[in-house]
Amino acid sequence: MAKNIVWQEYQITKNDREVRNNHKASVLWFTGYSGSGKSTLANAVAKELFKKEIQTFSLDGDNVRHGLNKDLGFSDLDRKENIRRISEVAKLFAESGMIITTAFISPFKEDRDFAREIIGDDFIEIFVDTPLEICKSRDPKGLYQKALNGEIKNFTGLDSPYEIPENPEIKIKTESLSVEKCVEKIINELLKREIF
């Protein structure tokens, strides 16, 4: 590497990766109440994509809150920073050519719009539209009970609002469909959008 020689630098582009992978990059942003089935659906969709030889990865509370965002609490500022970092990481994954699923309650329109702004055209908002009463009765992690006992404050659906997405790219009603049917519906929506 002699001095003064301008090195040929070629950055592999997102388009190069999409062509190679034979599918577009995308961020599938699942939003909904705790217990709505966001993570279940995000995982099930990822599994189906993987079967289809698609490059896919999932970001969720498990791998983000204990790692990248473990310095963040639940104040308004930290909540916003949580969404910002997830969005920036999701964007990097999209840049790498992957279809990435994220599963976070993300109850505020402002935050989801912020995610959309950061991620851009690859952002696909999927509203997991399960009624609060069903989520409460499922209560898979016992969190509603804890919140009702006063052990958790600012719990979405109890003492903190969930702002219903107005124009999500995809809306899924889980109470009347099996997981398989929900996945099928999402996959069909992605096909319609020519993601793969």
Added chain:
Amino acid sequence: MAKNIVWQEYQITKNDREVRNNHKASVLWFTGYSGSGKSTLANAVAKELFKKEIQTFSLDGDNVRHGLNKDLGFSDLDRKENIRRISEVAKLFAESGMIITTAFISPFKEDRDFAREIIGDDFIEIFVDTPLEICKSRDPKGLYQKALNGEIKNFTGLDSPYEIPENPEIKIKTESLSVEKCVEKIINELLKREIF
């Protein structure tokens, strides 16, 4: 999704992805002075991996400092947080099955050890061992000149130290080798480690 049914949740594992991709996941952590050739080599290695049908992505100042880490400055605390976040994101990419290259000066042993601790066995430290005098004379971004003019403080190699890696997995001397030869050496080291 009837209430009380335990949903079959299957998370795609890193091993599943490695088997599918036909290569191991890995984080190639390039460290060295500004102007040492870190980014050039990280990009050139990524390009070579891409040619070999390997899933690869690069994290560098361009896509991290303007996005995920744009809230961070250059204080000691921010510098440490910068490395922590990069390491956590690199770990997520490794979890996704990719071979990822990172190109950051990362001058302090403590920080590189922290990265190694976060990332674990996938971490491969590549010391781009270009003598400071050569980096200064290359000065591809004019940063040494700015630092010498007093426009940048705490510049690595001038008024801030670079702690030489003691046991890097790979060491590359760029002053006597072409980019192609450097890349070849790194690829051979990865083959030796059975990364692919």
